[in-house]
Amino acid sequence: MLTFVLLKYKALFMKYWYCIIILFSLSINAQxxxxxxxxxxxxxxxxxxxxxxxxxxxxxxxxxxxxxxxxxxxxxxxxxxxxxxxxxxxxxxxxxxxxxxxxxxxxxxxxxxxIIPRENPAVAIIRKTIALKEQNNPQKRVTAFEFKCYNSLVITANPDSISAKIDTLITSKNSVKADSSNYKFKKMIQKQHLFQTEKVSLYQYKNNHLKETILGSKMAGLKQPIYEILGFKLQSFSIYDSNYELFETKYNSPIANDAIKEYKYQLLDSTAIDGRNLYLIHFKNKKKNKSQGLEGVLYIDQNTFGIAKAIMRIKGVLDISGTHDFNFLPLEKVWFPSSKSFKIVKGNNDDDLKLLGGTIEFEGDTEKDFKPRKKGASDYIYLFSKSANFEIQLNQPVELKKGAIALEISKDAINRTDEFWNTYRKDSLDIRSKRTYTVLDSIAIKNQLERKITIGRRLINGFLPTGAFDLDLRKLFSFNNYEGFRIGLGGVTNDRFSKRLKIDGYTAYGTKDGNFKYHLGVGTRLSEPTNSWIGVSYTDDVREIASTVYAIDKQGFKIYDPRPLNISTFYNSKSWKAFVETKFIPKTESIWEIATAKVEPKFNYAYLLNGKTYTNFAMTTAMVSLKWSPFSDYMQTPNGRVEVEKRFPNFTFQFTKSIANGTLNDFSFGKIDLKTELERKHLNGQKTSVFIQSGYAFGELPLTHLYSISPNNITRETIIQRVTFAGKNSFETMFYNEFFSSEYVYFQLKHGFQRITLFKKVKPSFVFVTRMAWGNLHHEERHIGLDFKTLNQGYFESGIELNQIYKGIGLVGFYRYGPNGLVKFEDNIAIKISYVLNLGF
The missing domain is CATH 2.60.40.1120 (Carboxypeptidase-like, regulatory domain)
Known part of the structure; x- marks a missing residue:
């Protein structure tokens, strides 16, 4: 019975499980x-x-x-x-x-x-509401609070609303026969839900920080819940935030300071809640149609102008709504959250939506003359979530532990007894809900669902579980101009091997250079909550010259990595490392490392220092690499800390310093590397991002460890011959080994517009990009063997990306200009192919 949902969408383990409910229509069952x-x-x-x-x-x-x-x-x-x-x-x-x-x-x-003279009465009420936000916002009005919350979420359908016609088909001979899939669905949904989860949480607020601690969690079909689902944000906690969030999309609030410029308001009626008279104000975005803009109703206290109830809705491809209810507390004179609900209903769209390998059909919008189709079982499915707050305490002492964590999951959350759930449930489970747990639990065991989730989770990160060892798919195959085809095998042990000991390694062979490469590392866990490890490793491998690698950055899994294809200048490094990796510092992850290495350039190069020529050299260094995300929200699970809401800016810092002399180190040097990312998603669907990176190397340092700022162009005669794949943050018009620096600053600005519909299946993503860099190279005379330039006058390029034109394939074009522009116009142009892998998330 669960096959209808679970087997078709194998990546339900991700928080994007909720995208499955794009299928849906809502009707609440009652007598x-x-x-x-x-x-x-x-x-x-x-x-x-x-x-x-x-x-x-x-x-x-x-x-x-x-x-x-x-x-x-x-x-x-x-x-x-x-x-x-x-x-x-x-x-x-x-x-x-x-x-x-x-x-x-x-x-x-x-x-x-x-009527208020000379002004729309609704606008006058909203002006007053905006002016009094601070005194009506519970998070501003009270110094501290805490309460418990019971939440239930189901994916289901109302059996009474399902048309009797969905389980029949008309054949070519106009005869009627049963549609087996729809018939089975209709029978199944009469007995159970498709998915069901419950949780009990403790909310605590103090010093402008709100934290949720999940005391109990229960997910049908799973002994251990999917933590990403628990961290998924369906709707904003506060109605007073400047941006209101609905299904992880932010909209300008109807009571934001500038809301009157964006929304139109209408006074609908008056009513009463808790004996207090309220205005009902309807709001709708002025510039957006109903399929794009936020719309809803605010219940506003006629005396205090506080929000007593709010209904927020987006209607388009998805029909999404969030409702907030409040109780008036006379002592504090504030409307405090009492409950909220969230629902997703199927909307209209003329296109099929591909999701995780399955296809979900959307009925055409008849207003646009799209041809309607016969409704199937999925048209009647909906998601509904409701929360109820209780045991509310205001202005009482609150013990807020781990304040930097927005969401914490108690270690005992998944082991709660029936007595716990019967105590905190606001309504007892009906027969369908009870049967849902029984049936889905048995089906999950039969189909080894948790094992499939584990496999899927690791596949997303580039690993294939094989017993106690996860095979690293990133090591299997690659290509570059030095090694040729690189074939390898590698991986890391998992929890089945040990929760405290970790062994990782790989070996690879280059068909062109004819050499094997190796890596072996071992580590032991120091702390599970902070995911702290200590370990050692040995590596014998090649690396691109003058490349900046931040140790703290996780190497993402890519089906392909286009940039290394044309790289031909590498150096070999045989290194021993001892490291400590930890997330002990709040909102920060870091690696502390001591390493010693023997370095040999694999190209024609020598470093001249104090009359001595070095063609290979020894280096021993100490390094710290850390990433700080001060504005992100984190979830603390029994398995470690997870970033559940990425906010910008974030900062990455790395400092490297030589620490020995003699045979262990030929040079005295240091490096400071910094980068930051900023990203803003505009309410109209556009996105602007800024990427800034800089580096400063001081002392005696060969070219292999300086900076080349990620060039991605090959030296060929014509534009067509130079067509390759575009990188992520690389200079598409800069040739490999054209510039080197000992200090530099790099700036990139991207602005992505809304997707443009050229044809029904051709909807490219239009992105404007501009990049620039300045740099300097000290002691240029020390570097012998390569001809190159410096970035003293700066480097500039701008271009356009048309991504995802068809099946993820796109086309980008860039132009090089400024002091380092080339004489021939066509030599300044770079045309590249882009590819975006869309998994349906």
Whole structure:
């Protein structure tokens, strides 16, 4: 039964598991349910966000399309609908009728009570709300708070809403037969959900820092939950943030300081919560249509102008909404979060969406004359998450441990008893939920789901588990102009071998240079929470000359690595290293290393120093390499620390210094390397990124260990002959070994625009790029054998990337200009091929 979802999308272990719910449509199952739509009686236009109430106090509001749904355990005999500027209408329930078309008559007299002279009354209310944000924001109003929260999330479908037609097909002979896949789905969903998870958390706030500690976690089909899912952010915690986040996408808040310039507001009605009178304000982005912009309703206290309830919605390819409910605390005079919910409903789109090797179909938007298709089982699936807060304590002493961690998972979280869950669940599990745990647990065991998740997780990082050893796929095959085809084998031990001891190694052979390369390392874990290791290693391998490698940077897995293809100048290094790797410092990871190496250039080169010529040399160094991400959010799991929300800027620093003399070290030198990345995702879908890197080498240092700033162009006669693959941050017009520096600064600016639709399946990503660098080389006369230039006058190139034109393949073009521009115009141009591997994330 779980095969429908789990086997088709093998990478559910990632936080992108939630993308599976792009399939979806929402309807909440209840004993009594009424549906309808609200329209203007004169124009027949829908009235969004009308208020619907019942005599028992049950209330809801219509959505942006005027549609509404009322669910209740008790029978509903009547309901009323109100909308500001219209007469209130009372509707009696008819036996057997579940859908109601309600038309309201306009009555402008009601508006006079709330009209503020010379200004839209809604805008005046919003101005006041923005002005009083600081005093109404719980995170500003109180010094500290903590509360517990129960959250449940399901991926499911309402059996009653599934059309009877989905399990039949019309054959070419106009005969009817059963559609087996849809029929099985319909029977299955009547008994269970597709996926289900629960968690109980402790939220603590102190000194402007909010931390969530997960006390209990339960995920159907998994003994150990997928931590990335727990760290996935569905909606913002606070409604007062300048940017509101919905499904990991940020939008300008309707009560941001500049919101009135971006949003239009409408006063819908007035209502009451906790005995307090509220305005209902509808907001919608001025410049964006409903498939792009944030839209919703704010319930605003008429006295304090605090937010008492908020509904945020995005409707497009996905129909996503987040609801926030608050309780008024009279002592503190603040509306404090009481509950929230999140749902994803299937939207409209004319294209199929490829996701993790499976294809999810989207019905065409009939407004654009797309041809509709027959609905299948996936059209009725939805995701729904709800949270309830309890045991709220304000302005009480809060013991906030590990304050730099935004999310911590208790070691006992996955081992909670039924008594724990029965205590904290806000509602007891129904029959479908209970059966979901039973069925998915048994299916997961039968299909070895957790083992498949482990394999998938490691494959994403470039490793293939084989028993107690993970095979490193990055070592199997590569090519460069010096080694030719490089064939190798390598890997690292995993937890099945030992949780405290780690052994890694590889061997490789170059078909052109005819030499073997080796590496062997061993380490032992010092601390599991900080993921601290100490170890030693030996390496005999080649390395590109004048390349900057930050030890702390993780080598990502690539199907291909285009830049090394044309590199021909390498040096051999035989080195011993002792290292300590740790994440002990908050929001920082670092490597501390002592190394000794024998270096031999594999090209025509000699270093002249004090009348002596060196064609090979010894180096012994001490090094520290660290990365600091002060604005990122981290999750502490029983298996270590994980960066769950990457924020910018981040900073990487590396310092290397020679520490010995005599036979262990021929030179006295040092190197300081710095880089920083900044990235801003604009609310209109565009993205701007800045990359800055610099290096300073002092003392006596041969060319092999200086800087060449990542060139990526080959010396050929014509533009076509120079066409190769583009790199990531490399100079596409700079030739290999053209420039060397002992000190430099490098700057790159990229701006990515929204994807351009040229044809139905041709939607390139348009990116403007400009790069520049300045450098200097001290003691140029010491370097013998290579002809090169320096960057004293600077180097400049700009270009355009048209990425993902078709199946991930793109085309980029760059032009070289400025003091180092070449005489022939065509020699300044570089045309490259780009490739972006899209796994559907």
């Amino acid at each position: 009594f349910q009424l549906n309808g739509i609200v329209k203007d009686a004169a124009t027949a236009k829908v009235l969004p966000f009308a208020s619907i109430t019942t005599p028992s106090g049950k209330n809801t509001i219509a959505d942006v399309d005027g549609k509404f749904s009322i669910s209740s355990i008790a029978p509903i005999n009547e309901f009323s609908i109100s909308y500001i500027g219209y007469d209130r209408k009372r509707v009696l329930i008819e036996n057997g009728k579940s859908f109601y078309l309600v038309s309201l008559q306009q009555n402008t007299n009601d508006l006079q009570e709330v």
